[in-house]
Amino acid sequence: MAIAAEPAYRRILDIDGSVVGPLPDLPPERLLDMYRWMVLARSYDERALALQRQGRLGTYSPLRGQEAAQIGMALALDPEDWIFPTYRDIAACFAHGLPMERGFLYGQGVGEGLVIPETVNVWPRSISIATHVPHAVGMAWGFKLQGRRAAVVASFGDGATSKGDFHEAANFAGVFAVPVVFYVQNNQYAISVPRARQTAAASIAVKAVAYGFEGVRVDGNDILAVWSTVRAAVERARQGGGPTLIEAETYRLGAHTTADDPTRYRSPEEVAYWQERDPVTRFRRFLEARRLWSVTDEEALWEECRRTVDEAWQRAEALAEVRPADVFRHAWANPPERVREQASRVLGGA
């Protein structure tokens, strides 16, 4: 297959929700399910931030603004497909089956928060930038060797594309034509480093050309465009068509983490520009225009989602037993002296 030198750009919904591209053939209940997941993602995000500020959760990486990019990707997968996520991808993990209380348990510093149920095809979230990308390719290669029809989505940020791990993984995936989708949520920043300082290339998607497979740019705040683009890429991967690099262009509306102050590196005008492109509002306007949604529905949905999040928090609180000793338990069979010293300082010699 000839690879286009210039990546295609996909958008279906304009910022006011009007249709400007080919609509995927999805029944109303699927569209409403997508919207429900986006509102659930935002509800979780708001609650997690509040809990962190109350000192009840550790550092949290807000996902506000990236709901379409995460939910559109996750809902485009079949249950046998895998997601290799980052710390920020918690909403994608939920939409692919991770129980919500695991998100809270993780934030509470409880080991169980990192345990993925057997039936859920989600890898533990990677905090080390890009280190999970070669692992995703390895799993996809395994699927190919076993003749399994499943695809793997490696999700990461624009910043991760400056790591060698990404390039090694992409090169290998191209050569061995493995069923992987490199899914870059380009949220315009890697902490305070803007996209323009990340690469001199015109896009991130164009990097795929050098590795011999297709790169696509998609409006990452348009859930229908994200869904269609990811769906096409995973279907092609499952059928032996090899990898795709998708660059979902989006924006992190909140801080990098709860330890960050974004007002130090970006202007209110820039944030306002992206606020107008809010993915949740955009999709709601589309649903309203098609008479699938009303103000009453909106109120009821927010209430339901907040209740769902609250119930997950209650379950997490009931399960959470914070054991400081756990921090030292799983990394070393024989801890070196400095780690033993740290442990005795933290645990008071216990």
Ligand SMILES: Cc1ncc(C[n+]2csc(CCOP(=O)(O)OP(=O)(O)O)c2C)c(N)n1
């Ligand atoms: C290997 C490694 N180096 C550095 C860091 C510190 N760090 C945490 S987040 C981050 C920026 C990542 O940006 P990006 O990949 O664009 O993802 P985003 O946070 O924007 O979703 C860095 C450098 C890390 N976690 N891992």
